[in-house]
Amino acid sequence: MAQGFTISEHTLANGLRVVLSEDHLTPVAAVCLWYDVGSRHEVSGRTGLAHLFEHLMFQGSGQVKGNGHFELVQGAGGSLNGTTSFERTNYFETMPAHQLELALWLEADRMGSLLEALDQESLDNQRAVVKNERRQRYDNVPYGTAFERLTAMAFPDGHPYHHTPIGSMADLDAATLGDAQDFFRTYYAPNNAVLAVVGDIDPEQTLAWVQKYFGSIPGHDGKRPPRDGSTVVRSSEAPLREHVVAEVPSRAVMQAYLLPLDGTRESDAADLALTILGSGESSRLYNRLVRHDRLAVTAGFGLLRLSGAPSLGWLDAKTSGEATVEAVEAAIDQELTRFAAEGPTAKELERAQAQIEREWLDRLDTVSGRADELCRYAVLFGDPKLADTALSRVLDVTAEEIQAVAQKYLTPDNRAVLTYEPGAGAAADEQTADDRTADEDEEVQA
């Protein structure tokens, strides 16, 4: 990749794609398995099933009892988790290098024999856990449902990305053991997955282990492709604006712009545009809204890259003091208009490139980060080696292309808008697009 790591690719007879990359800096090895299934594959009435199912993958399998997936990995000095997004579900372990074989054995066991262990008790338990995950991360925190609300407007009813991975309480309640079994039989097959192993490994030995443990799992073609989400068809009644009065600490303006699909040169241009406009304390939105006009306490723009639907440009501004939603929206529009008219300055472009380079180095700084990127490019774009050139593709984008993307996409008629006003109402931080099996640890401070 940036540092030129070696990558080798292999495909087993059952269709499992395998990507290996050696790096002997630290005696650790990352195992990452992406299944090409996410919330976009879910059907009406069963939202949240892909993520609920991800939890069930930690409830034992043919040769692994109960919580054994967690116990065995942690007992071997490893760490593990799984996450579900719109487009994929991933499972990952980072192990001390001498425990790599165990992680491969565990992943193979659940890929090949999950249904031997899956029962109603596990389903009911993890359904309750996931509902509490939803409460903790979305329903019980201010602005917690903003992501869900904006996504639902940006991708109108009927679009495969209309609902977010966490799903609705009603659909979680409705999921049956039969649904979970069908889901596994449909999507959990070696030929619908990519396995990456990165770190202090012997590639030949690693491939032999992969062959030994995964090789006998039968592939099948039962997968149902998701509905096409690459275009968004909107009826004239589909809402593009929602105003929420709720128990939130301040007014807020959030916007979601429909941007080019990930993997295109235009999406890299959009990444740079959003970085210049809204990433960091030298960005245009921060300077205008926070520093100069003092309308906002935070103002930022982020990119949610999507490959099967328009990516989302995510703008979030929380007001300062008595500033109004109208004033914040007007300032945002002025900045977007000015940027579309002027394009980036040479200095802005240089800063954005440096920021994106550091973020990329950050992601590649760990073996697990690298394994995840290799899986991403293999699953979504068919070629893990694209990870090697991802940064150079972004750095190759010109100021003119950035300006063109801003002119074309960062416009009022290409966005959904969500505004908040504090007031009596249902109790309503931000969340990410991934829902995961285990919570992350945080410090507790006054």
Add this chain to the structure above:
Amino acid sequence: MTIASTMTFHPRPEPGQPTPWNFPAPTRSALPNGLTVLRCDRPGQALVAAELVLDVPLAAEPREQEGVSTILARAFSEGTESLTAEEFAGELERAGANLDAHADHTVLRLSLEVPASRLERGLALMADAVRAPAFPEHEIERLVANRLDEIVHEQANPARRAALAFYSELFDQSDRLSRPRSGSAETVEAIDRAAVTTFYAAHVRPATGTLVVVGDFSGVDFDAVLAATIGRWTGTPGAHVPAAPVRGNDTGRVVIVDRPGSVQTQLLIGRIGPDRHDDTWAAQILGTYCLGGTLTSRLDRVLREEKGYTYGVRAFAQPLRSGADGQGRALLAISGSVDTESTAPALADTWQILRTLAAEGLTDEERDIAVQNLVGVAPLRYETASAVCATLADQVEQELPDNYQAEVYRQLAETTTAAATDAVVAAFPPDRLVAVLVGDASVIAAPLKDLGIGEVTVVSA
């Protein structure tokens, strides 16, 4: 229902030969200006991490201007003698650098992350920030206004609200620990440029500071880079003032912070106990992990994996105002959130788990798995320069020797089941825990009164 599998099963594999790994040892030196430098070479790390640990305790803040340390920390990146605030932010980004600053009870820390190829530029900007800050009046005003905005957001967040109430409840009102680290509305409103510059002049100096730098230095003349950046900082001599002892009132009681309509109750249950200077720290870490370190620990095994009351509950120990004199303590706590209806049952189970632990102790198997995890994950946990740097800076902050973390790993491996049991039982006595619950009092208060875990009081949010 059994579904026939067609895969070929193999026995669970045995581990290979482990590769020895040790927590990296830093090299300690001092610059002519008195600044202590800890340097740690990590070949191959493309990102360098640096932490500047300044001897600026929160207890030194004027009572009526609490929060001035936080405003000072944030104001460091609002411009220098040669750069405006906007220019400074732009220069940091141009170097691909990230600079954060955070004021805590014993020290103020600035954290830098920068690509190795731009180390000198990154360090120069961090050095200028502390050496020659501009503290522009209008930017200070904005930081104060933004901090006031932030307080409202903290109050609305259940986890933050629980922490604020917990510290206020556990510590005596005369102790700085009882009050928000970043100040409350009435004290923050009183902060202006003069308050920041006065506080800076009194407390920020190289003589009592330490710079920790971790990364790949193969491409740079490290000493020359230091001399050209942080070495240019000058200041008056100063002496470190030891922190006051930490004391907390752990009379068992329940405080409900009313948050009507909450669909979950946020829990923070704890007290204070031994910190890293205590001989029992490794045993306490081990026992606490067995109690609530992960989703297969005792708490989540019941609360999450059996009952489904929660997405996850954790037990942890977090040092508070630790110093070489051993008068510091750690916050020992259990935290998480449970659905509103399950609040009393979840607390009943929690107390039952603690009582069973005290009565029966940990098993050897639990101890072994915990040691294998805590020691085994070390090479993963310290894969990046920033992780190593943060732990070294923690050691500096808590006045621990440079080989402390390496020593903890050695001790963990030798800690017996009995020692881990003793430590965790001493850490979490069921009758000496303060429970702060942020939730809907109209639903949760009555059932809690029947649990017998202490007097229940309700405060409005």
